[in-house]
Amino acid sequence: MIYPRIEGELSVRPQAPELISIAEKVEAGERISREDAIALFETDDLLAVGSMADLVNRRLNGDRVYYVANQHINPTNVCILNKVCVFCSYGVRPLAEDAYTMSLEEVYAEADAARHSPTREFHIVGGLHPKLPLSYYTDMIRGLKERHPHVHVKALTAVEIAHLARIEGVTTRDVIRELKDAGLDAMPGGGAEVFSPAVRSTIADRKLAADEWLQVHREAHELGIPTNCTLLYGHVESSADRVDHMLMLRDLQDETGGFSTFIPLAWHPDNTALGREMGVEGNRTGGLDDLKALAVGRILLDNIPHIKTHWIMVTTKVSQIALSFGVDDLEGTVVLEKVTHTAGADTPLGLDLDEIVRLIRDAGKTPVERDSLYNAVGEAAVA
């Protein structure tokens, strides 16, 4: 044990007076309010916010930091929302020169890398293709499960599920049920963006609305599929928008308990219509923005067990620092990440497990390799 710590004690007392009552609530294990969370976003007292998040995290996860060896598979970049989601540079028109759609054989060939790697999870997300039927995905999941029975499949965001329901003329619940029958283990949290209708109409007009996104996740939870949830920050949203978004997640979690992990995603403006319109490029969010999105998430979402830092978006350095700011999950080895890299992320395309373990240990934490369901695997399972 590198850092002996008295249970329930903040390592840094807040300097700003408006944070004192919030710190008291956190120490007492009480829920914080909307106003509290906004104050945490607005304050410059970064270390106090980090310290509160660290305390909440330690109560839930001790010194453990989870990582999963995963492989991203993006079956298609064709997306009927390519003009709608102005923050995205990944989706393209069906007839665009760089449009691609993988055949199932291509998916299996790409996934074959898992035979020679410690991969425990396929993370499968893509565009809203106008023609790909539900059977494409159920066949894909069945095929992957046959070939790699030890690998979990975490696939399809709520937006993709709703799109498939529309194409097939069935309910979203039917889609999830069929995917589950095919072997779906978990669902990623993408497509949430920011729930605020004003922000949504600015950055993703006509994309699945907040209540629909939440409904798909509610149904997944009811069908026993755990899911993640996200927040895309660093564009046009306010602190209040971020907090209101998180509160909607907290409410659903109170109802279902089906969210495993909250993952704030830092927006990358390069090559996006929104970036061009706003005249911004490069690193949009600062280190403080990135750490606060994680830390406030940890404090406010007291009912979601895990907070994950997505190093592809915030750099491995910020992700490692985040382990002292309430984060207990470091995005694992990512093979072939495409979505953020088309928007200018200059982070590596993958990290090897040794480096992830080094970063976690060096932050004074205990690395725990996990599967999609947060079961310890590998050495951690027998330790």
Add this chain to the structure above:
Amino acid sequence: MTTGVSGPSTALEPVDAGERAEYASLYDRPLLELGAMARERAAAAVPGGVVSYIADRNINYTNVCVTDCSFCAFYRRPGHEEGYVLSNEQIGAKIDEAKAIGAVQILMQGGHNPYLKLDYYTGLLDYIKTHHPIHVHGFSASELDIIARVHKLDVDTVVGELMDAGLDSVPGAGAEILVDDVRDRIAKKKIDTGRWLDIHRAVHGRGLLSSATMMFGAGESRDDRVEHMIRVRDLQRETGGFTAFIPWTLQSDGTEMDGTPEATAAEYLKTVAISRLVIDNVPNLQVSYVTQGPKVAQVALHFGCNDFGSLMMEENVVSATGTDFIMPRPMLVRFIEQAGFKAVPRYQDYSRVRDDLDWYCGCAVCLDRRGA
């Protein structure tokens, strides 16, 4: 005291092992706690919630070097086809470009090129001050050393000559880790700890200010880093001539040390925070956004740092390893302000840039030149 030719450096007293161990044990404290301690010291040392930065340009007048440091990807041996020495006119043009975007100094550093004599340096400085006047922050201790050795001169004499020709301050490079065991391993041919300190002592003795750097993550121990900090603090007690301490992490790509895992960001933040606690007499602590990236640099402002370093128009040494962060001024200012500080442009002596000044630089040395 000898700061002489190739004679022995001033004998170094061993540092107090107890003190060193006590400071090194700070590395075992929680990151945020260290940050809070360092933040408090920084606010006391530099009040007003400001974070400074300097608009400047790096000019690397030569890459020819005989020192063969294993952590460096910039240098070329004499005779190598990629070796270069910039002409005065090339340097003048770079200065004009820098001044056009508001630079208040140039940082002039190069390899240890034994083919360049003292008159090259004095001639260059004189040319700059006559034709492209600007504050020249230049020639780190190991460059001053090679000039002295080539001419078998005292370093103090060399500094005096350069100062007369227009040298305004001295950068703190070449310190690496000021522990000879470590230096022997990573930079065997470079000046030793005693010599580095002697040269800065001589610089301060001439009334010039300098900074001090530390390159870590080269396999040294935490004790070694703390010893380095204690050396800087102790010389500062004697001379008061250090303006700033600037720790940064080894970038090993393309160097002989390629494959050395970089010191992590948590280690970096702890190291800056501990620097702030150990070196209690040097007012400024600079982030290294070139090695850490702008995000971590911003976070470091809450871990005891109060200066964002330089708004570099050009950087050749670290970028030779593939690490390449250059920040335009609006982004640098935005990052400082988003961290909750007021961004203040400064001169090399850390005084604020003055709009009312009819001279190229407002630091004390440059203002003296106007009077002369």
